[in-house]
Amino acid sequence: MIEIKKLHKNFGDLQVLKGVDLTLKPGEVVSILGGSGSGKSTMIRCINGLEGITSGSIFVDGFDVSNKKELLEVRKKCSTVFQQFDLYPHLSVLENITLAPVYVLSSSKKDAEAIALDLLDSVGLADKKDVFPAQLSGGQKQRVGICRALAMRPDYLLLDEVTSSLDPEMTAEVLDILKKLAREGITMISVTHEIEFAREISDRIVFLDQGRILSDLPKDEFFAGDGGLADPRIARFLSKMGEFNGQA
Amino acid sequence: MLDLASITEYVPAFLDGFIITAEVSILSILGSFILGILIALMRVSSNRFLNYTSLVYVDLFRNIPFIVLIFFGYYGLPEIGVYMDAFWTGCLVLSIAVGAYVGETIRAGILSVEKGILEAARSFGFSKFQIYAKIILPIALTISVRPLGSVFINLILTTSILSSITLNELTGVSKVIASTTFRPFEVYVFLVIFYGLLTFMISALISLWHRHLNRYLGEEAS
Numbered sequence: 271m272i273e274i275k276k277l278h279k280n281f282g283d284l285q286v287l288k289g290v291d292l293t294l295k296p297g298e299v300v301s302i303l304g305g306s307g308s309g310k311s312t313m314i315r316c317i318n319g320l321e322g323i324t325s326g327s328i329f330v331d332g333f334d335v336s337n338k339k340e341l342l343e344v345r346k347k348c349s350t351v352f353q354q355f356d357l358y359p360h361l362s363v364l365e366n367i368t369l370a371p372v373y374v375l376s377s378s379k380k381d382a383e384a385i386a387l388d389l390l391d392s393v394g395l396a397d398k399k400d401v402f403p404a405q406l407s408g409g410q411k412q413r414v415g416i417c418r419a420l421a422m423r424p425d426y427l428l429l430d431e432v433t434s435s436l437d438p439e440m441t442a443e444v445l446d447i448l449k450k451l452a453r454e455g456i457t458m459i460s461v462t463h464e465i466e467f468a469r470e471i472s473d474r475i476v477f478l479d480q481g482r483i484l485s486d487l488p489k490d491e492f493f494a495g496d497g498g499l500a501d502p503r504i505a506r507f508l509s510k511m512g513e514f515n516g517q518a
Numbered sequence: 519m520l521d522l523a524s525i526t527e528y529v530p531a532f533l534d535g536f537i538i539t540a541e542v543s544i545l546s547i548l549g550s551f552i553l554g555i556l557i558a559l560m561r562v563s564s565n566r567f568l569n570y571t572s573l574v575y576v577d578l579f580r581n582i583p584f585i586v587l588i589f590f591g592y593y594g595l596p597e598i599g600v601y602m603d604a605f606w607t608g609c610l611v612l613s614i615a616v617g618a619y620v621g622e623t624i625r626a627g628i629l630s631v632e633k634g635i636l637e638a639a640r641s642f643g644f645s646k647f648q649i650y651a652k653i654i655l656p657i658a659l660t661i662s663v664r665p666l667g668s669v670f671i672n673l674i675l676t677t678s679i680l681s682s683i684t685l686n687e688l689t690g691v692s693k694v695i696a697s698t699t700f701r702p703f704e705v706y707v708f709l710v711i712f713y714g715l716l717t718f719m720i721s722a723l724i725s726l727w728h729r730h731l732n733r734y735l736g737e738e739a740s
Contacts, residue, residue, distance in 0.1 A: 318641045319640075319641070320637050320640060320641055342643050345640075345641060345642060345643035346643055348641075349641075349642065350638070350641045350642075352634060352637075352638055354634050356632070356634040356635050356637065356638035357635075357638075358635060358638075358639070358653055358657075359635070359657065359734055359735075360653075360656050360657050360660060360731075360734050361734075369642075369644075369652065370642040370643065370644065373644060373648050373652065374642060374643040374644055374648075402733070402734035402735075403734070404734060404735050418642075422642065
């Protein structure tokens with residue numbers, strides 16, 4: 271379980287998160303929606319410890335993110351997929367995926383490679399195992415990014431706008447894989463602009479606006495309009511995304 | 519005019535000199551490389567003491583003429599009881615002086631590693647040491663390899679100054695041969711060609727190394 275309580279995050283004088291409370295149960299898929307600057311990426315970066323928190327608390331299965339020793343346990347439990355892929359450019363696709371299992375989890379190289387090959391196979395990239403990231407398309411890079419995250423056998427998958435750098439066709443190939451994962455019951459927090467994707471995979475939708483949670487509703491209620499959409503800010507956001515055609 | 523035949527009998531002596539030049543060069547390249555990595559890591563460290571110490575080191579050794587350093591090491595230090603022969607004094611002083619340049623070159627490489635890649639690595643739970651050893655330094659090296667090549671070629675050329683502390687490396691040997699044969703023109707033509715070929719070969723090796731390290735960039739590189 272991920273428990274975020276009264277999370278505040280400031281960058282200097284700028285308050286990015288102003289008291290966020292959120293709980294994620296195992297098996298849940300939660301999408302975080304919100305405009306640019308709403309603090310949604312910052313929230314994910316606080317969970318995996320890339321940003322220190324200003325006040326409040328985040329616990330992942332009882333491990334405190336702000337405790338330096340426990341942070342490592344948190345990071346073993348949560349794997350992140352990044353918007354800009356951020357693969358290790360000097361390593362082959364296979365090495366990108368096996369590096370963390372071998373050095374962080376102390377898996378044997380052989381086991382790590384077997385797992386990596388299985389994962390690559392499941393995303394249709396088995397034949398790319400020996401190439402370098404620079405030789406892949408954006409969609410392929412992000413599929414490798416997903417494999418790299420899954421190779422850690424994480425309890426939680428953190429997705430930070432994973433399709434924002436991709437064109438529609440590549441977006442589709444990445445989303446297909448994530449949908450499959452969601453069906454298999456992995457726990458996910460997904461920060462996204464893809465409303466349709468959020469609608470398809472999420473159990474819950476959290477809408478963030480200016481560092482506060484505006485609504486936190488089961489998917490059906492959010493999209494039915496009797497909940498989140500009652501708020502004009504959410505309706506405006508959705509209509510601007512161009513994906514939502516007056517169902518409210 | 520040019521009468522190379524007059525110095526052919528000295529070719530074995532030239533070779534002896536060359537072997538010393540090669541030994542000093544290889545040892546000093548290794549020494550300055552290891553020292554340079556340490557200096558670079560100290561320069562990017564968040565520890566203020568390490569940071570400041572390395573900054574002073576770099577500024578100091580980049581701003582003193584090499585010949586002054588080598589005189590200090592060979593003629594100065596024995597006064598306070600530190601003795602070393604010309605060969606090891608040369609290796610040590612070259613490593614220390616060139617280490618400052620290597621350090622700055624690798625630091626530039628480290629600073630150009632993309633922040634996102636480091637964050638990704640941190641998010642997976644690698645230790646600081648693992649991130650440096652497996653990700654930052656390998657990437658930094660691929661970026662620094664060309665400027666590093668110039669630094670090392672400069673090092674090889676600088677070994678000629680060691681002739682001034684009685685080391686009979688290539689240049690020292692040549693001086694002796696020139697004064698024995700009274701054929702300075704031939705001797706130094708030979709020497710010029712020799713240094714030229716040597717650094718040309720080193721450049722070629724650096725290019726190969728560069729291509730090898732940057733193979734991950736695919737076709738667009740090199």
